[in-house]
Amino acid sequence: MTTQETEAEAAYRAGREWFKSAVVYQIYPRSFADSDGDGIGDLRGIIGKLDYLQKLGVDVVWLSPVYRSPQDDNGYDISDYRDIDPVFGDLETLDELLAGLHSRGMKLVMDLVVNHTSDEHPWFVESRSSKDNPKRDWYWWRPPREGHGLETAEPGTPGAEPNNWGSAFSGPAWEYDAETGEYYLHLFSRKQPDLNWENPGVRAAVYDMMNWWLDRGVDGFRMDVINFISKEQSLPDGPQAEGMLYGDGGPYFICGPRIHEFLQEMHQEVFAGRDKDLLTVGEMPGVTVEDAALFTDPGRREVDMVFQFEHVALDQEGGNKWRPKKLLLTDLKKSLGRWQEGLAESGWNSLYWGNHDQARAVSRFGDDGQYRELSAKMLAAVLHLHRGTPYVYQGEELGMTNMAFGAISDYRDIEVLNHHREATTHLGHTDAEVLAALAPLNRDNARTPVQWDASRHGGFTTGAPWIAVNPNANTINAAAQVDDPGSVFSFYRKVIALRHSDPVVAYGDFSMLLPDDEHVYAFRRSLPDVELLVLGNFSGSKRTAGIDDGTWLNGGAELVLANYAPEAGEVPSFDLRPWEVKVFRRNV
Structure with missing residues (x-):
């Protein structure tokens, strides 16, 4: 890997200012538009809405995962990186979508999920087949903790696992495999085993896949939890708060020891020397301003911008989303202001209120009752006029709101279902207590289908939707807004147009x-x-x-x-x- 930028690459970097005046629109395909009546959004549905996106004025579409997947975590568990899951379409339809975007002057950014794969990916199937399989070291395998083996503790219970880390989706971060007598690491679902980036074969395979997509014509990647890929190899126990079942492994995998090396190598092997404008966005939970200044410094050739989570943890006690608290505007200004200042000289901000992992912006930061339209517009202007590249999450441009879920059976998100089970089974909370805590910030708030019109199921599908449509679709929908100059949609168009036309917004x-x-x-x-x-x-x-x-x-x-x-x-x-x-x- 070279350490000195070539003349050609320096010129290439100098011309990459386009994303500073661009606006990105995130599509969560499962909930965007269903073309075939099976209740699940698909690529053909997206193609049918390209004129809508063009009218809104966005420059880039970020597509959440559409790869082959068992759908344990709605596509973030990938079993084949080079194919499209049949529920969404096929590669030819993806090519058609790409061509349709390009013909309208928009770019397509794919979701890159390479901290982990599905446990049904061929790499993991090989890895778990035996301890001496060549791909065994492509994942993190460890024997039971010494002194707390299976003779004294049942697999999957605290004590036998290699360390005390907890999963982001509740439970331990380790799953026991009876066939080989070892545990594998999964920072998320047990069906999402973590790749071992210490293995150069893993990195080479990932870079080869990324190049395959860029050669196909996509315009970059949003990289899921990319700052988790480098882990402290000794995998020590993490700090464990009183009353918690598991420890926090974050200090040993958030921005780990080789993360900058890995991202610079990725740039060199995938992006360097390409003659088109690409976008690289690193989703990085736990990243600091100081970290981000390094990750996004153009001279270091890592990523163009990061997704940070500081401002979306301010309405949570101790960063626990199931313990919501009132957001203080002074705290929000302090946080966003620090990021503006910290990346002022070098680097770049991503600007967002919501995405597929966050509650609806107008319900969280605004007033989704009497002042829904006014607060949705205000939030748009305040966010988009910061320094950075703004992101619009599908439906945000309509002022879509949180959903009132009545029972745990109404939810679909694995994070919610696992937390409810753990909280009611192991932590002593009642069903009513857990449901009340889930309501404000759960991820399914953002995953109810886009409300296209006032017809049945909001015009999302002619079938039964995979998750219920918000009942307010009869009044909050695209058909009522696209031609109304006073609508939330029309206000978003104005804000986006201001970024495009006035250099002071971008620069x-x-x-x-x-x-x-x-x-x-x-x-x-x-x-x-x-x-x-x-x-x-x-x-x-x-x-x-x-x-x-x-x-x-x-x-x-x-x-x-x-x-x-x-x-x-x-x-x-x-x-x-x-x-x-x-x-x-x-x-x-």
Whole structure:
């Protein structure tokens, strides 16, 4: 692997500014649009909505996994990286989707899930077949803990596992394999064994697969939990909080010892020298600002941007999503402001309120009742006008809300089902207690189908949907919004168009204002010749932004974006109505 950038690559990197003025739209295929009536979204359904995406104005589509999969974790458990699961279509249909996007000036980014595979992937089938199989070391296999073997502890119970790590989906992070008498590591579902990136054969196989997709025409990858791929090889016990069944292995696999080496090698083997604009996004739970500055420094050739999770843990006690708490706006500003500052000189931010793993933005950060439309618009403007590349999660542009699930049988997410079982069986909580804790932040909130119109099942399918459609689809849907100039959809179009047309949005400096105000989110974006002032009211009451700068209101600034219709005789001011956003622009 070379350590010095070639002249050609330096020129290539210098031209890769396109993503700074781009907007990414995430599609969760299972819930987007169903073309064949089986109740599950598919590639043909996406193709049928390409004109909708073009009208919205997005530049990139990020496609959650559509590879062959047993669907234990809705496709994030991959059994064949080079084929499409029949539930979604086939490779020819994927090629058709790719061509349709390219013909409309949009790019396609695939989800790359290479921290783990499915336990049905041929690599793992070989690996578990015997201790001396050539692929045994492609995964993390370990014998039972010394002194706590199977003669004293049943497989799968605390004590026998190689260490005390817990899985992100509840239970231990180890699964016992009776055929070989050893455990394999799975940081997520037991059907998602972790790949051993210490093995150069694993890395070579992954890079070969990535090159195969790029050669096919895709435009980059969103890399799932990519900062977990390097693990401390001794796999020590993690800290274990009182009352918890398992320890936290995070210190030994989050941004592990060889992570930068692996990502630089990936760049060299996959991306270096390609003559097209690509996008690389690293999803990185637990990443710090300092880490991200290294990962996204263009000179280090690792990834273009990271997905960080700090701001979406602020409404959780101790980072536990099943213990929700009130979000303080001052905490949100402190977090997002620190990321803006930390990546100001080098590196780049990903900007998002929601995705397939997060609750609906308007229900979480806004007001999904009386002020749903106004707060959805305000959230769009505040997020998209930060420095970074914004992401729109499907349905967010319509102001879709959380779903009210009545019983555990209404849920589909493995994370929810496993937590409910563990909490009611081992932790002593009642069904009602667990359901109440699940409601605000569960992942199925984001996975209810996109609401296309007011017909049965929201126009998502002619069959029975794999998960229920939100009953408010009869009023919140695309058909009611795409041609309404006052809709949430139309406001998103305006925000996206502003990023495309005004360089200050993509390239301007960021300055947080009013950091201690608990209701008003205010910041300035600036270039030498122009400034934007963004004011957002995160409350259902009237507020005034206490900015002591009269020059903005004395004829020198233009109101370029607002979510309230102008009133006759209205004078520009820093007064904000409930959930109001105002964006001023001035030349300097």
